[in-house]
Amino acid sequence: MDFTAHRRVKKTILSDSLNDLYPHDLTMYAEPPGNVISLSEFEDIALERLQLFRILEQAALKGHKLYSDDWKACIKEDLTKAGLKKYSRQLSGACTNSDLDYQARRADHISHFILRLAYCRSEDLRRWFLSRELEWFRLRFIAQSRDSIKNFLQNNNFLYTPISEDEKSSLREELTSSTAGLSIFETTEFYKIPFTEVCSLVRNRKVFLKQGLAYIPASELVVCVLSRFRASLSEGLNVYNRRLPLFDDDRINPLLSNLHNLHTGNNYYTVRDDHESLDPANIDAYSKRHFPLCMRHMHEVLRADHHLKHQCRLSYGLFLKGIGLLYEDAMRFWREEFTKKMDSNQFEKNHAYNIKHSYGKVGRMLNYSPYSCIKIIMSNVGPGEHHGCPFKHWDPPVIKQKMLEYGISNENANEIKELVTNGHYQVACGKYFEFSRGKAPTNGINHPNQYFEESMNIEKEASESKK
Known part of the structure; x- marks a missing residue:
């Protein structure tokens, strides 16, 4: 990532190239950005993501249960009030290919890595950042349509495929009795994956196991994906922390080292x-x-x-x-x-x-x-x-x-x-x-x-x- 001292004139980028870079609202952040951005944009999108994470945190502090309808409604309302249209757009679950979608994905991708640089510095900061990133990822994931989720899994090489109708029928009794919250069996897609990827479901006895494989409904795919995402991001933060002494840029170091202490609400300057x-x-x-x-x-x-x-x-x-x-x-x-x-x-x-x-x-x-x-x-x-x-x-x-x-x-x-x-x-x-x-x-x-x-x-x- 390169930084310029002044704002550059915005250049029109072909949608095809943007589609290659940002094909989906969800990303595993596997590759750091290679964009050239101005210092002012660097600071703006970093503060916007920090504001997003503070909104996620405050939704829980207001007493809303995590991922409940009230929690999601509170976040959407606060994002709108804060003018964070790019992040609010990603909660729609539409995952379309308009220029506004591409710009929202671009800001999400770049700002993630900026905050990764800022929050890799201590165990407390890493823990806070990881929690907010997991909340933000899951919030967007559960908003996606069935086809959109399949596209995401394919784009990120998740080798999860639905079981056949014959196998599903043969295991009807087992799947019905072991799957919590199952409403309509006939319309529910089930996936079989290694049980080690859904340890939380196994621990809570909410999944059917057979020959080392766990049979989960499509609604629980987020558990598997989040497990991979957590492991990948944790390792990424540790790598960044080890390499931090090699990173020295006086233009952005003050922002990165003090980012978590910045207050994004009312500063109470006056009486x-x-x-x-x-x-x-x-x-x-x-x-x-x-x-x-x-x-x-x-x-x-x-x-x-x-x-x-x-x-x-x-x-x-x-x-x-x-x-x-x-x-x-x-x-x-x-x-x-x-x-x-x-x-x-x-x-x-x-x-x-x-x-x-x-x-x-x-x-x-x-x-x-x-x-x-x-x-x-x-x-x-x-x-x-x-x-x-x-x-x-x-x-x-x-x-x-x-x-x-x-x-x-x-x-x-x-x-x-x-x-x-x-x-x-x-x-x-x-x-x-x-x-x-x-x-x-x-x-x-x-x-x-x-x-x-x-x-x-x-x-x-x-x-x-x-x-």
């Missing part, structure tokens, strides 16, 4: 409603009712110790900025707290500049945005530091104890502890919101400032309903 500022006198009360656990903890540490370390000050300070704490109020808020432990000259010398910098008053004069959940979860937290995500960086028993201290029932605290134990940190945060506010958040929690806004909206709605 709420673009005009409502936060009264510092309300922060203590707000922290108990409307702050997510990460920010509430930092506020309590600040009030108790009258000091926070640099990363903690930065994370909490930008959060306060995002919920409406104006620059003058922020300076007064931090000065009043810190000077309980130091004199004013020491505060001005060591801390005032950083506050000015966060508000874009000095330095590069940038309007810095508050940290997203992804950035907070991925941060490193050392001894004596209080930033980071409590659901990620605290031990589960500590989380449970804190939930009980905050008035969460023992049963609900155990549910949150279980989510934390299984690594579902944002889901646990959403449950904390639900149990403390009495209502689930409208969307899965992916930003501390979103948590605050949704909590404030609940209080506002309750206040208006009493009028």
Whole structure:
């Protein structure tokens, strides 16, 4: 893949050549792209795919069961809202040969390998990327027609062929009793494949076995294909990781190394409603009712110790900025707290500049945005530091104890502890919101400032309903 510093003039490509490169909406990503693309397109399609994967993740965080009709409907709606027409098009299952289809397949193919470069860097990143790719592949696969699936299998050398009608009839009783969810036997196609390719079906006793072969309905072909896809992608990520030291390009390295920390939703640069500022006198009360656990903890540490370390000050300070704490109020808020432990000259010398910098008053004069959940979860937290995500960086028993201290029932605290134990940190945060506010958040929690806004909206709605 080559990259140019400027946008190139788009050239018309014959449909025949595009058909050779991208014959189907589904691909196993066996070959890396050989396209020449501009740096701006490189960044655009990488961020679009990241946004797609965040939408897939958020659909589950909203409480929808994976691959359920509600889950699929939620994804389609969110893709439309985000303007990701290319990815939305691939969920139609039409698999036609229009220019729009070819362009969608091209973007899907190239962006996959860009994110493969970005996500091969650690075990956690590889695991997250693999999960999203498997979800995206399966979502498209189950949308395909019977003929489209056969074309895909043929294009990718999957040697799966349906059994004959005679063999199907002779095994009617066995296939009917062993195949879960079988509706109409006569119209269902069955394939026989090596049982090692459908270990999950064998483990759950949902398949008929005979002489080392598993007889599966066409609807379960996705299990076989996903097994191959997972193995291929896992190996590809490991290969990329080993070769990463050889890859050195200053034009794209910053994007690739920081891609997962990028937030694709609202950045919360400005105060709420673009005009409502936060009264510092309300922060203590707000922290108990409307702050997510990460920010509430930092506020309590600040009030108790009258000091926070640099990363903690930065994370909490930008959060306060995002919920409406104006620059003058922020300076007064931090000065009043810190000077309980130091004199004013020491505060001005060591801390005032950083506050000015966060508000874009000095330095590069940038309007810095508050940290997203992804950035907070991925941060490193050392001894004596209080930033980071409590659901990620605290031990589960500590989380449970804190939930009980905050008035969460023992049963609900155990549910949150279980989510934390299984690594579902944002889901646990959403449950904390639900149990403390009495209502689930409208969307899965992916930003501390979103948590605050949704909590404030609940209080506002309750206040208006009493009028």
